[in-house]
Structure formats: C-alpha cells, structure tokens
Amino acid sequence: MEDIKKLILDTVKDAVIEEKQKLTVTVEWTKLPLLAKTLRNNKDLPFDFLVNLIGVDRGEELGVNYLICSSKDLSKEIVLKTSTTNRENPLLYTVTDIYESAHYSEREVYALLGIRFINNPDMRKFFLNSDWKGFPLRKDYDTNPDINPVSIESKEIQDIAPRIMETEEGQLLEETVKVFEDDDYVINIGPQHPSTHGVMHFRVSLDGENIKKIDVHSGYIHRGIEKLSESLTYPQILHFTDRLDYLSANMNRHALCMCIEQAAEIEVPLRAQYIRTIMDELNRIDSHCLAWATHTNDLGATTAFIYGMREREVILQIFEKTCGGRLIINQNVVGGVMFDIYKDFQKDVKAFIPYMREKLAEYDRFFSHNVIALGRMVNIGHLSKENAIAYGVTGPAGRASGWSCDIRKHIPYALYDQVNFKEVIRTEGDSYARYLNRLDEIEQSLCIIEQLIDNIPEGEICAKTKPIIRLPEGEYHARVEAARGEFGVFIESRGDKFPYRLKFRSPSMQLVSAMPLICKGEKIADFIGIGGSMDYVIPDIDR
C-alpha cells in the first residue's frame, strides 16, 4: 500500500492521506476523476471496483465518499473523499466513465442530496420523482408533508433526461436528451409485473421481440431507510437491514452489527459467532433455493418453482423454531445474537444436510439438463468479467463471470477463516453459469455448516453492551457476502448515539444496473429469464 500512497501523491500533490479504518484520501473535486482514473489503471493493483458511492452532507460542504478496492484483492481498499462548498448548485465530476456502477449511484446522490455530476450521461433523479421538492438526506431538509403532498394523480412518464456536460473548452452545458426514439415501441415491464420480483419498473423499447434499450425506473418502495436511521439509535436501526434484501435478512443484519461492533470495539462471544455463521449459511441456502425456484418460474417451469419452495420451507421451520421469525428472523444484535439455539437445533440441521443434498441431485435430474432449459440459459445474457467488475456485479452472478469476489474468502469475517469451502467460479458468464453457481453454492454452504454444527462451544451468546451505544467519531465500513453479492454498511459517526450518515451498499442495485447491458439484443422472453438468473431483490435497491 506504500506504493499506492506514493502513486496518489504523485498524481495529486495536495491530496490528504489519512490512516483511518480504511486508507482515506481527500482531494479537491476537480482532481478526483484524474486520481480515480490513475488508481483504476494502476498496473499491479488496479483499483477498478467501486464498492460504494456515498453522498454525505458535511454541514458546510456536500461531499461524496468513494470506497474503491481492487478486483484482484478485495481487501485492498481506499476511500476517496471529495466535496463542494456550493450548496445552491453543487457540482462534482462524474466517475461513470471510470466505474460504470457509479451511474445509478450518482443519480441517487442527486435525488437525495442534490449534487449533480458533470458528464454523467443521464442525470434524472433516481428513486424520487423529478418534481420532488428538497433533498431528503441534507441536514436542512424540511420534512413538512405539505411540501411534497401525496398525489394520486396519474402522471405521464417523461422520457427526457437532463444532463450537464463539459465541452472541450471547459464550458458547462446544460442539455436534455431523449431516452427513447420517437417511434420506439416501448412497453412497461413493471411496476406490477409477475416477473420483476417486486415493484421494479423497466421501460423497454422493442424491435419485434428483440430488446433495443432498457430504462430502469426504481424507487417504488423507497422507504427512506437511510434518512430514518439518522434519527434512531443503533439498536433501533438493526431491523431495517432485514427489510432491504429480505431474502438475506440475517446476512445484512450481520453486516450492520459487525460494523457497529468494530466501531465500538465490542468482542463477540465465540458461541455467537458460530450461531451467526451457521444462520448466515442457512439463510444463504434459503435464498438460493428461492432464487432457483423463481428463476425456473421465470422460464415457465411452475413445478420446479414449488420444489424450490419446498426445500426452503425446511429451513424456515428451523428459523421459526430458533427465534420465531421465518423470513425476517431478528437474530443478530449488537454484540451477539438475540436467541440461543434450541435443543434439537443441531439434530434438525444435521437432518437437513443430507436431505438438501438429495434434493440438489433431484434439481439436477429434473431441470439442469432439460433441453428447453438449456436452450433458455446457455449463452444467454452474457456478462464479461470486465463488465462484471465495472458494473460492480458481485455474488453468484459476478463469480459466474469468472471474477473471484467472495468477501468470505477475501476479507474473512465471523468464522469464515476457520472453515474450508470452495469459492465457486465459472467463466462462461451466461445465465446458465449463474444458475449452476447458485446450486453449487448451496453445496458449499452445506459443507460450511457441516464443519461447524458439531463444534458449537458453550458460553455467552451476547456480549454485554452499554445500554446506550455510542460510536466514537469516525467513518466505518463493513462488508459481508450476502446471498446476492457484497452487502456493505457505511456509518459516519459524530460520537452520538445516532449515526450521522448511514449508507447501505446493496448488491441488487448493481445487478440491475447491468441488466440494460446484458439484455440488449436479446428476446423479451430472455429478459425475464436473465432477470431471474441475476436474482435481484427490489427493496434492496430502493432502500
């Protein structure tokens, strides 16, 4: 990392480098694209993966934090910080040309903080309507409901995108572009559609049955979780994570607990770590079963769908017996877990492992080699490794493109450094690779559980914490491997019992951001199939 520091200082002389939880570099906003580009093009250790783009209202300034890391080694991380003092018309340079995944994030920052990004090709607000007044994540935001009354009027969607471009002479040019051509045949897939896996809205222009262009509208279930969190204490925030990607609820919550524990330096008892890891893996199997089921359903196989739900039910029963919840299990708390395992937990889980293996073989016989299924998945929706990294597509989908991006391997947390498991990587990058990756990951999760289930030590399940948890001033990141990819938590604390800024990195947003790329030119039927293979969860995107 010393070389990197040198490289940073060589590129931007007045960059301020701080050793915090992560290496933090503060630069002037005009210098940021240059620095990002240099880091990205660094030969030995390219910082080509934008993990998280976080807009922060720093009081006087409005700023953005970029957490970037290397796709070769996810544990090499740098935080780039930049800000602007102009609160009336804040402008920053885009990094979309360097990291594709920044596109939607920048639009999100615009909607929530009002920062516009120069050269971003499409600067419509993400999540919020274009006529929303005020910027919710600013500290001076007026929450009076009269300012933005709930409207039940139907509004035509305007497919016109404003943007702000810099000409070669360095002049800023405000302009608008049309999203679709005038005579495009545009259909709305969503927000109410059986196969968008939630209230997602894709506007798709078609040429016959072929897809010409996809425009993503999101925000139908934007609940303002990040804004809400700013006025709640840390233990009160925990339950929000379960409601992001509800299928990997436990893993998401693990991330937030971990972030708080690291910041407050709370030691988690070993027994709790065991329970967390086992529950995470059960949760992953549960999620992958459902992903398999919905993917087959998207391809039109209803029976396979029910089979997936059947296996999932067994896990949900175990969850229910452990802590009463099924989908959202409220298991992790700061310092450990809320409920101890029940008496027959080990017996139930051990009975489940061979059962699931048998069923995996059944899935294989029933669906994986079906000639129609192969025709609908092989060579469909191809995502190259470069694009997977540029779009930040992690999880089974990223690994299907040949990118080793498993946080459990790269930055082990909980007990993942003590168990043997294989990171499932395929290089085909098509729907079928993603499909197979999930099934193989179920097997790996079973392996992990097998290694842990007999060795759960006796002891406390939760560390003693203070009644009111205050985090010391600073910026904290935590990253875990959720079922759909990397889930991240960012907390900026000012020493209070509330977070100053809290941001979740949702894997689904990146999965969706790659959809327009990989679906282009495919048939409309395959758009649904590819969506199933990417397996995004909408509340995770909208937050």
Place this chain on the structure above:
Amino acid sequence: MMLLNYSQPLELTKLIKWFDNLLRASLPEFWTLLIEFVVVALALLAVYVVVALLLIYAERKITAFFQARIGPNRAGKWGLLQSPADMIKILLKEIIKISRSDRFLFFAAPFFMIVASFATFAAIPFGQSLHAIDFNIGVLYVIAISSLGIIGVFLAGWSSNNKYSMIGAMRSGAQFVSYELSAGFALMTIVVLSGTMQFSEMIEGQRYCWNIFNGHISSLIAFVIYLISGHAETNRGPFDLPEAESELTAGYHTEYSGIMFGYYYLAEYLNMFVIASIATTVFLGGYLPFEIQGWDGFNQIMNYIPSYVWFFGKTFVLIFLSLWVRWSFPRLRIDQLLNLEWKYLLPINLLNIVLMVLLVLTGLTLKDLFGIL
C-alpha cells in the same frame, strides 16, 4: 356384422333407437328432426360444460400431486365442488369495459374462440351412436374449424389496446399457423393409411388393429408429431408463449374479465380435450375396445366395457400425458418454437407421408402382413 355377435349391455344404442322410434311414431318427420336436433345440441352443451369442469378439476388435482401440494380440498368432498364454485363465481363477476379499445371486436373475440372449440367438439364420435355429425370429410372439417379459434386470439390482442396482449396475439398467430401444418400433415398420414376422411369409417377400420399399430413406424412418428403440435395448438406449456404469464402477464386475454375471460379459459381446456380425442379417434381406435382377431372370449370381455368408457379412457390418458409435459418443462422461446416446427417437425412430417404411402403401396402395413381384417 361381426360386432353384433358380442353382447354390449351398457351401450346407449338401444336407448337412442327407442327414443327415435318414439318420436317418429307420434310426430311428423320435421318435428322429429327438430326435437332431436335440440336434444342433441343440449346434450352436447351439457357434455361440453361437464368435460370442461372435470378437466379443470383434474388438472388442479393432478398438478397438485406433481408439485407436492394438496390441491383444492375445501369445497365439497376432495374439493369436488371447486370447479362449479369457480364457474358460478366467474359468471357473477363484472365484465370490465376498458376504454380506448375497439369495443365490438373486443367482445366478439371470445365467441370465435368458444364457437370454434364447440363446433369441433360436435364432430367427435364419443361412442357407438354417440356421434352428432358424421361428415365424409370429418378430418378436414376438424382441422379447418379448430383453426378458427386463432381469429379470436388475434382479435383479442388487437382490440385490447394493450401491448402485452398484442405481443401475445402475434406470437399466437405465428405459433398457430406453424403448428397447424404439422397437425394437419400428421392426420393426413393416417388418412393415407386408412383411405378415408370420415371418422366413422376410420374407426371401423381399426377394429382389430389400431392405426398406430397398423402403420407401425410411420404411424408412431405421426402420432408423436400430432401430440406435440396438438399440444402447441392448445397454447399450453411448454408452448404457452401467447399467454406466458411470467413475460406477458396473461398475453392476449390480459384485459378480459368475468365470463369473457371464462370463455377463453373454457376453450383452452376444451381444445385440450378436442386434440386428445382426435388423437384417440385417428390413432387409437376411437371408442372401439381393444380387440384381437380370433380371441373371441377376450373380445367379449373387452366389449362389456361400453364404448364411451373406452373413448374417454383413452382420451384422458392422452390428456394426462399433456398435463405431465406441461408441468415438467420450462417454456420455449418464440424462435426456438418456430425452429422446432419449421426445421424439424415439418420436414420429418413430409418424409413421413412419403414413407406411409410406400408402406401402403408395398403392402407393409400390419394388416396386410398378418391378414387382419
């Protein structure tokens, strides 16, 4: 006739004869015929509805077993009243009139569908003497009339003013036109074998040797092709692209509600039945029992089972096959669907007809080889 040698206690022939004689004895020719027409029409309608309800119930139950579920079990014993209850519900539902649609065509469309399936239904021989119309070109009639339904699908898609419906209708058009060819050619293969287009003659010709055995290789190929293309014609999975619920919500009938939707639903199930019963009639000896020439004792036992039971039995076996396929396979994509038809089924079919002609001309059918009547 040889068939009169066997006792067939449960056949309806005598009953129908008695009814006919009764009418003729007391009424002039015109009134006799008129009353008989009405009675036949009512009987067909009743059978139509009952078959549809039974099929819906059977599909739900069978699918439930495939999918490790229970299926309907609340309304009546084993959920038997579920289908009638649904029927009543659908009759009571509001028919939503959508704005900015072509109202006339929109409401006319379901009738094309239901009339086509009903008209085909009428030409099917259900059993001895249970055959409403026996055209001398029965096969042709069935092919021609059953393809009328596509007009209903097209109109529905066009008049709904809904893009999903439109795409569904267009897919349906491409699919129907293609698979109609295969189905037609497969039936033609058997017409070559049996030398007639009349259903009654075709059935009589299969007394000791069903067509599927008689033309052995060629018949078998034709049978499989007919099952595939017939299945495709009914718009059911894996060929359910026109309604592909995961892509097009409900395809061409997205905008229909109440009984207008019910017509499509009914027609879908009836088409499935019609396709299976044509396959039964043409390939599997129709309502005839399984008989072997010379085994009189065996044949007598087979004949105790009435012909309509044979017919419905064979048909339901085929329907079960169709359900099995539907609930096992994922859906094809439109280009794969057309590939299957134009690159595989159609060429095979054409060759198969030539093969059948050769078999018949050179006397290599089973009947010729073993001297079966």
